[in-house]
Amino acid sequence: MSLSHQAVHVFPLPVSRAGAESSAVRRVLVFVAVSFVALFVAVPVAAVFAEGLRRGAGAYFAALRQPETLSALWLTGVTTVSAVLANLLFGLAAAWAVSKFAFRGKNLLLTLMDLPLAVSPVVAGLVFVLLYGKQGWFGPILSEHGLKVIFAPPGIILATIFVTFPLVVRELVPVMEACGTEQEEAALLLGATGWQVFWRVTLPNVKWGIVYGVILCSARAMGEFGAVSVVSGHIRGVTNTLPLHVEILYNEYQFQAAFAAASVLTILSLLAVASRHVAEWRAKSAETSRKDR
Amino acid sequence: MGLTLGYLAFIVILPLSALVLKAAAMGPAAFAAAATSPRVMASYSLSLKTAVLAALVNGVFGFVVAWVLVRYPFPGKKVVDALVDLPLALPTAVAGIVLTTLYAPGGWAGKALLALGVHVAFAPAGIVVALVFVGIPFVVRSVQPVLENLEADVEEAAASLGADRLQIFLRVVLPSLLPAWLTGLALAFARGLGEYGSVVFIAGNLPMKTEIAPLLIMTKLDQYDYEGATAIAVVLLAVAVTFLLFINGLQRLSSRRGAAV
Numbered sequence: 001m002s003l004s005h006q007a008v009h010v011f012p013l014p015v016s017r018a019g020a021e022s023s024a025v026r027r028v029l030v031f032v033a034v035s036f037v038a039l040f041v042a043v044p045v046a047a048v049f050a051e052g053l054r055r056g057a058g059a060y061f062a063a064l065r066q067p068e069t070l071s072a073l074w075l076t077g078v079t080t081v082s083a084v085l086a087n088l089l090f091g092l093a094a095a096w097a098v099s100k101f102a103f104r105g106k107n108l109l110l111t112l113m114d115l116p117l118a119v120s121p122v123v124a125g126l127v128f129v130l131l132y133g134k135q136g137w138f139g140p141i142l143s144e145h146g147l148k149v150i151f152a153p154p155g156i157i158l159a160t161i162f163v164t165f166p167l168v169v170r171e172l173v174p175v176m177e178a179c180g181t182e183q184e185e186a187a188l189l190l191g192a193t194g195w196q197v198f199w200r201v202t203l204p205n206v207k208w209g210i211v212y213g214v215i216l217c218s219a220r221a222m223g224e225f226g227a228v229s230v231v232s233g234h235i236r237g238v239t240n241t242l243p244l245h246v247e248i249l250y251n252e253y254q255f256q257a258a259f260a261a262a263s264v265l266t267i268l269s270l271l272a273v274a275s276r277h278v279a280e281w282r283a284k285s286a287e288t289s290r291k292d293r
Numbered sequence: 294m295g296l297t298l299g300y301l302a303f304i305v306i307l308p309l310s311a312l313v314l315k316a317a318a319m320g321p322a323a324f325a326a327a328a329t330s331p332r333v334m335a336s337y338s339l340s341l342k343t344a345v346l347a348a349l350v351n352g353v354f355g356f357v358v359a360w361v362l363v364r365y366p367f368p369g370k371k372v373v374d375a376l377v378d379l380p381l382a383l384p385t386a387v388a389g390i391v392l393t394t395l396y397a398p399g400g401w402a403g404k405a406l407l408a409l410g411v412h413v414a415f416a417p418a419g420i421v422v423a424l425v426f427v428g429i430p431f432v433v434r435s436v437q438p439v440l441e442n443l444e445a446d447v448e449e450a451a452a453s454l455g456a457d458r459l460q461i462f463l464r465v466v467l468p469s470l471l472p473a474w475l476t477g478l479a480l481a482f483a484r485g486l487g488e489y490g491s492v493v494f495i496a497g498n499l500p501m502k503t504e505i506a507p508l509l510i511m512t513k514l515d516q517y518d519y520e521g522a523t524a525i526a527v528v529l530l531a532v533a534v535t536f537l538l539f540i541n542g543l544q545r546l547s548s549r550r551g552a553a554v
Contacts, residue, residue, distance in 0.1 A: 021458060026365050033361040034373060036354040040426050041376045044391045045383070047401070051394060094297040111541060115305060118533040120487025122507040123526040126514065127308035130315050135519065137311060162304055216381070223384025225490035226507065230514060243386040243490070250390045250494070259394075262387040269382035277375045 048266045051259035063260035068236050072245035073264065075153065076222050079241060083160040083221040084214055091168030091213060096202070098169075099176035100184070110173075116165045124162050125230025128155055151233030156241060159227040164220045168213035175209035176202070208283040212276060219272035223265060309530070316527040319520050327524035336506040337528070343417060343505070344485030347424030351481045355432025356474060362433070363440045377433050380426055385490025392423055393494040415497030420505065423491040428481035435477030439470055476543045483536040487529060 021029075053060050063069065094113065098106060116124065130136050132149035142149060149155045183205070187197045203210075225243045232239045234248065242265055249258035316324055327333070361367070362374055380388070396403045396413040406413050413419045443466065451461045489507040496503045504512075506525055513522035 029357055030361050030365055030367045032354070033358040034367075034369070037358060037373050037376050037429075040429060041379050043402075044388065044395060044426070045379065047395055048387060048391050051391070090297065090300040094301070097297045107541075109301070111537060112301060112305060114537055114541075115309070115534070118483050118487070118537045119309075120489065120507045120510075120526075120529050120533070122489050122510045123312070123487070123529055123533075124308075126510060126522055126526050127312045129514070130311045130519070130523065131308055158304075162308065165304055219382035223382070223387070225384060225386045229489075230511065243384045246384075246386050246390065247494075255394070258390060262384075262390060265384045265387050269379065269384065269387075272382045273375050273378045276378065277371070 045266060045270070048259055048263050051255065052263040054259075055256050059256060060260050060263075063254075063257035064264065066257070068240065069242075069245060069257075069261050071238075072240045072242045072261070075156070075240065076242040078153070079157050079160050079228075080218050080221040082157045083164050084217050086161050087164055087168045087217055088210070088214060091172055092210075094169050095172035095176050095206075099173050100181055113169055114166050116162050121163060121224065121226025122230060125159050125227040128159050128162070128227075128231050132158075150231050151235065151239060153239060155231035156228050156239060159231045160221050160224050163224050163227050164217045167217040167220060168210075171213035171216065172206055172209045175206045179205045208279060211279050215272050215276045215279070219269055222268060312523060312526055312530065315519070315523045319524065323520065324524050324527075327521045328528050332500055332504070333506070333509060333525055335501045336504050336509045336525075339417065339420070339502075339504065340486055340506040343420040343424055344482050344488075347421050347428055347485045348478050348482040350421070350425050351428045351432045352474065352478045355429065355477060355481075356436055358429075359433045359436040359440055363437060377430055380429050385427065385488070386494075388426055389423065389491040389494035392426060392491065393419070396422060396495065414495050415503065417503060419495035419497070420492050420503065423495050424485040424488055427488055427491055428485055431480040431484065432474065432477035435473045435480065436470055439473040443469060472543050472546050476540055479536055479540045479543065483533060483540070486532060486536075 052063075098110065129150055132138050132142060132155060134143070134150075136150075138149075147154075149158065179202075183201050184197050187201050192200070223243055224241075225247070228241055229244060229247075232241065232244055234240060234244060236245075236248070240248070242261060246258050246261045246265070249255075249261060319327070358373070358377065362370065362377075393414055394400050396406070396419055398404065398407050398414065400414070403414055411418065413422060447465055448461055451465050456464070487507060489505075489511070492505055493508055496505060496508070498504050498508060506529060510522045510525050510529075513519075513525070
């Protein structure tokens with residue numbers, strides 16, 4: 001009895017990390033963190049819906065059914081799908097090249113691929129005006145052939161692709177690197193063709209990376225404002241994306257309609273965040289169940 | 294491989310070199326004049342100050358949020374965790390109009406703050422509020438994974454050697470989180486420096502007072518002053534590239550430290 005009592009003193013219980021701070025400190029920290037997130041994120045999101053529904057559900061849906069809002073929604077959809085497809089295709093190729101092969105200048109390549117994230121969206125828009133605008137490098141050639149890029153949907157799509165360029169690659173590179181090359185080499189030794197290896201080995205391994213990348217990329221693409229604003233020309237019903245349409249309505253003091261349109265974008269971004277977190281939990285639980293087996 | 298390089302060249306390298314070449318064609322004198330006129334200098338200084346301030350606010354609160362999310366159980370934790378990502382997904386124009394409505398003199402928060410004599414909307418403070426919003430995810434998501442991977446035994450060792458909680462935090466936990474925290478700060482700062490959508494609504498956009506650098510590019514473009522816009526854009530691009538290299542260096546440092554532990 002006395003021996004075990006002594007033992008407790010000689011070998012103190014390991015400090016449990018969760019219990020390290022006093023409960024008062026913990027409560028204060030949790031309160032600070034929750035209020036910060038509530039004040040800066042939850043309240044603004046709630047306010048979007050409150051303002052959109054200010055004049056009731058009838059006015060809300062009437063605002064959404066305006067033809068200009070619908071055409072803006074359509075252009076945003078087309079732009080988002082094109083940007084996601086382009087960046088997914090080339091994101092896969094780029095991540096494959098970077099993570100499975102060693103070559104000189106790899107770090108430079110990675111830094112260049114990150115660049116669009118660091119560049120101001122307005123600068124991103126400007127560079128495309130300088131390239132494809134009337135006074136731009138390719139401006140004369142384009143107008144000779146009757147093609148329009150700037151102040152037209154192609155420019156909007158190009159600017160959106162630029163801004164979302166790194167999002168898929170950044171998700172895929174770490175996942176592909178973690179997988180290594182042994183499985184692919186084994187498949188090749190067993191006689192699989194290059195495409196078979198890609199479809200049956202590489203792709204399934206990076207499934208979750210693709211899911212995250214596509215979610216991030218679409219969220220950013222549908223909401224891009226600065227870059228698109230520079231190249232769009234704000235032609236209603238033709239080159240207005242939904243975020244630009246929100247700006248126009250707001251600047252015309254049609255606040256309720258602006259917030260109704262904004263609420264659509266908010267719902268889409270909430271869905272993106274929620275699906276990302278659900279995907280994360282599923283990926284985690286899939287991993288633990290695999291380990292248990 | 295060739296495909297990757299071709300795509301990168303078409304989407305990223307070609308456009309950015311068009312910008313640099315356009316600036317080079319202006320000649321040094323014209324470039325300097327356009328890039329350093331008083332109105333432009335005022336916009337740089339405003340962009341810098343507000344981005345630094347917002348990054349610091351996020352540095353403090355983002356750290357607390359990451360700490361609480363990793364270490365303490367509390368109800369609604371998953372919701373808070375998910376909400377942290379929202380500023381990345383929410384279109385900046387939506388953030389801009391809703392923050393303006395909330396902080397305008399007639400809004401919920403604006404009315405209360407005005408009673409205290411604080412002007413937020415249409416003042417530099419409003420720009421900081423918008424930049425804090427867009428920067429929230431960066432510090433939290435940089436610190437969180439490192440904090441999660443921190444082994445308990447180092448802290449236990451320090452505690453069994455007689456260190457108190459504050460000493461452990463300052464001497465054991467903080468040093469290992471420092472590179473990640475700095476990375477988050479730098480990312481939030483870089484994002485704040487270039488941010489446009491959420492700021493233009495709340496700033497009021499008065500020349501010399503509340504006009505940020507990206508907005509000035511936009512204004513010059515509307516006046517067909519492509520050279521003026523290009524000069525400012527090159528300065529912003531140079532700052533962005535510098536920060537990107539700095540962040541990459543930090544990340545290499547933190548991953549090397551992680552490997553050493």
